[in-house]
Amino acid sequence: MKLKDSKTEEVILEAAKSVFMEFGLYGARMQQIADRAGINKALLHYYFRNKEKLFDRVFENALARYFQNMEVLLDESQPIIDRVHSYADRFIDFLSEYPQMAIFLIKEVSLNQALFEEKVNRHKKEKASLILVLNQGMQRGEIQPVDAMMFFVNLVSLCTYPFVARPIFKVVASKNGAQWDVNRNLALKESIHEFINNKIKPL
Amino acid sequence: MKLKDSKTEEVILEAAKSVFMEFGLYGARMQQIADRAGINKALLHYYFRNKEKLFDRVFENALARYFQNMEVLLDESQPIIDRVHSYADRFIDFLSEYPQMAIFLIKEVSLNQALFEEKVNRHKKEKASLILVLNQGMQRGEIQPVDAMMFFVNLVSLCTYPFVARPIFKVVASKNGAQWDVNRNLALKESIHEFINNKIKPL
DNA sequence: GTCTATACGCAGATAGAC
DNA sequence: GTCTATCTGCGTATAGAC
Incomplete structure (x- = not known):
């Protein structure tokens, strides 16, 4: 108590x-x-x-926030395609607020995969998996048939990597007279929405 | 000598x-x-x-290989859209052979952006920039008009992040009864080719 | 050029006063 | 609970023999 x-x-x-x-x-x-x-x-x-224990606490919080994003997928009041769009938007908003989170996760996961797996299992209570929801949507005929895992990987890549590799993209942009800023998030979202529609929007 | x-x-x-x-x-x-x-x-x-100098040499080689990929973009014998497809394929082949390269770059660039920028400048002699070539293609009417920088970011994201975040994707895949393996590279390429065609293939 | 032995500094961790 | 002082181990770097 x-x-x-x-x-x-x-x-x-x-x-x-x-x-x-x-x-x-x-x-x-x-x-x-x-x-x-x-x-x-x-x-x-x-x-x-000690340092590890402190890190553990931080890591735990990070993971919780990371998975918390998935909950929008369970909102039965919306058609599945809309949930996927919302999912992408939230993903990007989340990364905008915590731009270091993705690379932070990747760094440590790549160094200590076993630990990560154990920790993920502690958060797996939720059935809010994009892949699950996609398969559901396909069965119901609400979305176009796709390879759900591949779609998931593509979508997460589109959302996340711009933040992970921001330093690189900034350099490339400036070398090409282009811009790569936080305020390009809206354009990024639009680009991803187009991707989602191309892949799974019912004809 | x-x-x-x-x-x-x-x-x-x-x-x-x-x-x-x-x-x-x-x-x-x-x-x-x-x-x-x-x-x-x-x-x-x-x-x-010392350690820094040794690292420098390794980093230099990595960057060279990284940028070397871009050369295919300059092959004037091919239509631009085909070059973009080849570019994506080569990117993935490269990352398959050196799966740690991307995360290696990102890690160090995020820690020391200034150093990275200086080093990139040493490799910038080539005009093999995807963005440049895209703009060229649009002027010639060879491809659909797009935001070249955004397309670049999207494409690189789709190619790279699956390797960067492989540990994460493997966990997600196994939790969903799916597969995420090296031998999914072909499917990944196909998925990306579809993306390229959707975005810039002339109607 | 290649080795062994060692100096040196840094960062995590602990002891113990307050 | 919070501090200062200190121990300890590890990793880079150097000295110096061969």
């Missing part, structure tokens, strides 16, 4: 999130986390015992 | 490449590079002075 969420603990978690997201597990420095939290290094260990 | 490429130097570079690609600049350990090269740690410093 612990009602007391220590203020300090929250501050630390917030600082840890920002540092871990920027530098990853191994790149992050406990000193920097302490600095951003405005406290001492030793206090980090007092609250979270 | 140095004709003599030291055998040891090559072996070290090969080992360094594999370790740096797997763990990144800061994650890589000189000891592990030495181990994979079958030599001693001190010898690394003898040949390359």
Whole structure:
């Protein structure tokens, strides 16, 4: 029955999130986390015992947010194709707000796949899987038949990689007299909506 | 006039490449590079002075290979739309052979954008920019009008992210009774060709 | 050129005062 | 709970023998 969420603990978690997201597990420095939290290094260990455990907490939160996006898929009041459009929009909004999240996930997952798998399983209670919903939509004849897994991969790629590789795209853009900015999100969404319609919109 | 490429130097570079690609600049350990090269740690410093300089050499090679892909775009004997298809295919073949390359680039670029920009400039001699070629194609009426930068981002996303986020996709696939394997490359290519045709193929 | 041994610094973790 | 001071281990880098 612990009602007391220590203020300090929250501050630390917030600082840890920002540092871990920027530098990853191994790149992050406990000193920097302490600095951003405005406290001492030793206090980090007092609250979270060690770096891995602190990271775990941050990672857990990140994963929760990541999977939380999928819930829109379960809104039975909307036709499936609309849910897919919303899903893409939310995905991009999420990444706009936490641009480091994707690369943060990838970095650590690629270093420690087993850990990731274990953690994902803790979040799998939801049936809000795009692939599931797509298959459902195909059975009902609500959408065009597609390879659901491939569609999922394509869609997530279109949404995510612009954020993951933003530094690269910015360089390419400037070398070509083009723009690649946050304010291109709307155009990105439109482009993806077009993709979705081309692939699964009923004729 | 140095004709003599030291055998040891090559072996070290090969080992360094594999370790740096797997763990990144800061994650890589000189000891592990030495181990994979079958030599001693001190010898690394003898040949390359320090870790950063060794990394530089590897990074340089990676960038060269990365940009080398673009050359197919300049083959005037082919219609532009075919070049774009080839470009995508080559991109995927490249990433199949060096699956760590993309994430390797992203990791380090996101940590040190300035360095990346400087290095890219050293490779910019080529006019083989997809964006340039697209604009050319539009002027000639060879392809449908599109936002060239957005098309570039979409296309690169579709090609690259499946490799970058492979661990994640594998987990998702297995949780949904689907497959996500190297041997899905052909299907991935087909999917991307469809995207290209939808976007820019003349009616 | 290649090795062993070692110096050096950094970052995570702990001890212990307050 | 929060701090300062300190220990410890690891990883880069160097010295120096062969």
